[in-house]
Amino acid sequence: MNPKFEEMQNRLRHIGNLNNYIEQLIDKVPGNLISDKQRRKLVDAITDDDDLNALLEGLKNPRPPRFVLVGRTGVGKSSLINAMSGKYLAEVSDVEIGTKEARRFTYESDGQVYFEVIDTRGIGESETFDTKAEDELAGVIREFRPDALLFLQKATERAHIDKDVLVTKQLMEKTGGNLPLVAILTHIDELNPSRVKEPDRYPEDKLELIREKTGQLERIFSEHGLNATAVLPVSSYVEWHRESEVAANDDQDNPEIAFDGRKGIEELLDFLEDNLDVRAAIHLGLTLRLNRVATRIAERFIRIFSALSATVALSPIIASDIAMLLTLQSMLMMIIAYLSGRELEFKTARDLLVSLGGIGATGFTLRMVAQQGTKFANLIFPGAGSALSATIASGGTYAIGKAAVAYYLRGVPENQLKQVIKEAQKEFDAEQKTS
Template identity: 80%
Template sequence: MNPKFDEMQKRLTHIGNLNHYIEDLMEKIPGNLVSDKQRKKLLEAITDDDDLSVLLDGLKNPRPPRFVLVGRTGVGKSSLVNAMSGKYLAEVSDVEIGTKEARKFTYESDGQVYFEVIDTRGTGESETFDTNAEDELADVVREFHPDALLFLQKATERAHIDKDVMAAKNLMDKTGGELPLVAILTHIDELNPSRIKEPDNYPAEKLSLIREKTDQLARIFGEHGVATKAILPVSSYIEWNGTGEEEEGSADGNPSIAFDGRRGIEELLDFLEENLDVRAAIHLGLTVRLNRIAIRISERFIKIFSALSATVALSPIIATDIAVLLTLQSILLMIIAYLSGRELEFRTARELLVSLGGVGATGFTLRMVAQQGSKFANLFFPGAGSAISAGIASGGTYAIGKAAVAYYLREVPEDQLGQIVKDARREFEEQQEEK
């Protein structure tokens, strides 16, 4: 096992028990800042948030992503899985799953399961594939509870696409029509000029062919009325050391990468992490992109705590939410710092909050005054002042969280945080305008 993996999983599990974690953090908050009643209300607001509950369940109970793979022999299913993990994974076939038209695999390395997969090897390929077989396969897929159906099509081939698309459509229909479909155009490295494998050196003609093939696949799906979540072109081309008798692998004995020709894999992983069940997304980040999982989780906390800040600020009672908002933002900072491997005292978090104001303590105080002052509008237009205050509080929490991620997880120098705060506020405002 990877020690960094174990340490990060330990941190995530600890934060996943947020009730206890928040209680621990609350003990660090000076008693003269928030009352016992405010502590209770704040804890209720945090733990009653549905989005946060889903995230916490994912932190405590991550599980391998489950995919149904649709594609013909030679389309590059195992190569894609290896490219996604960056490891030469072992294909471990499980027990019989009730149909000859598919096999269930786990992809593993050093005892760690990366993916669980049903390979529908018979779909669209066999001339004898009948309705009974389709029904059996649909039953197996439903019991598997997959996160997505990955439809793989080789970029250099055009034959059989219509038939394969219809097979995928039938499978989706028979499983309830809710299974998200991601189309993946594989082997883009083999498009002309095929000799050029370096992903950063693809010439214009190769890039043009990739766009043409992607558009072609999109048209075919559209013609058959099949909705896709995305159509992503990728190259899974990797040359491995340690797969032959005389080759040496990595220090742990596993094959290592001798040449990396992957392209589009990061985009695929980004898409999956954003769209998978949160438990699967967290597991994917832990196993495949450990250095980015803390940032991903922090981004989720920023979104949730920004919304909670708006809820706190909507209190119509003037000047009662300053301390609670400060506490909420401090907790967000402490969580992000903890994800980086550091533990903050509340006093340190509060001082950092002030410095993240962009212009020091004065700027922080002025924003708080502006926030509370806006509530006087409630005397004339009930609710209007609180709505303004909520926007300020939510945007401020968003900016503070972004700056904390930059400082603790991206190691951005402290003197650049002021600009990050300004950029984050502008980004937040743009997001609000788009809603």
């Protein structure tokens, strides 16, 4: 197994151990900053946050994504899986699953499972695929508890799409209808001119044809009343070194990519990471895009801690939230640093926070004064200032988190971080206006 994968997995599990990790961080907060009562309230606020608990569960227990693949023979299901992983994965069949209309596989490499898949090879092709077979398959899928259904259609073909879409619609309805459904237009590299395989050299007429075929698939779904969560055109075209040797001998090492003609795969992975169960999304990031998983998890923590900051700021007691917000922002910075492989003491995090214009420093000083000023309105009109106060606290935490990601995970120099904070604050303000 990849040593970097193991190292990151250990870090994530450590963070995922909520009680120990959060208590460790809070124990590093100086006793003169927050009282024991405030410590308990902060722990309660964090442990009661549903989004944070879901994330922490995912960090402790990541699992391979589970997909149902719908598509006819030759549509490129295994090629898509290999293209997503960037590896020539072994297709390992599991035990019988009770229906001849599908088979269950794991896709593996070096003892690591990347995906669990039900391949509905019989769907749409078999004349014997009747209501009984449909019910049996629906039962198998429900038991499998997939994260998404991937509908694959070859870009160069038009026949049978209507039938396959209708069968998929019926299957979705029988399995609950709440799965993310991703319609994937495969083999876009074979559209004319098919000789051009390099994605960055696709001529405009080929790109226009890809757009037309994508729009056509969207219309067919719409005509049959089936809502696809996304419709994505992809090329899984990859040439592998020693591909024939590997096919003949399962003990061969994984071949390297000799020619990479993949297109749209990164967009597909982005969509899946954003829409899968958090445990599956984290596993997907760990196995396929290790260099990005820390940033994605940090972004989740930023959102969660920003929301917690807003909750703290709603306190009607004047100035009572200053220490709590400083603690939350410092903890967020310590978590992001830890994701990068570094451990910070609270004082180090606080000092960097202050240097960036955090609570109690220039830059956010006027914001904090404005925040506390709104509290005075509560003395006359209870609750009048809380909404503005919460927005400022949340925005400040959001900006600080973005700066920590830039510094610890992207290597942005410290002298550029104040500009990062300004841009993050603008981004947060724009989101507030549109929400």
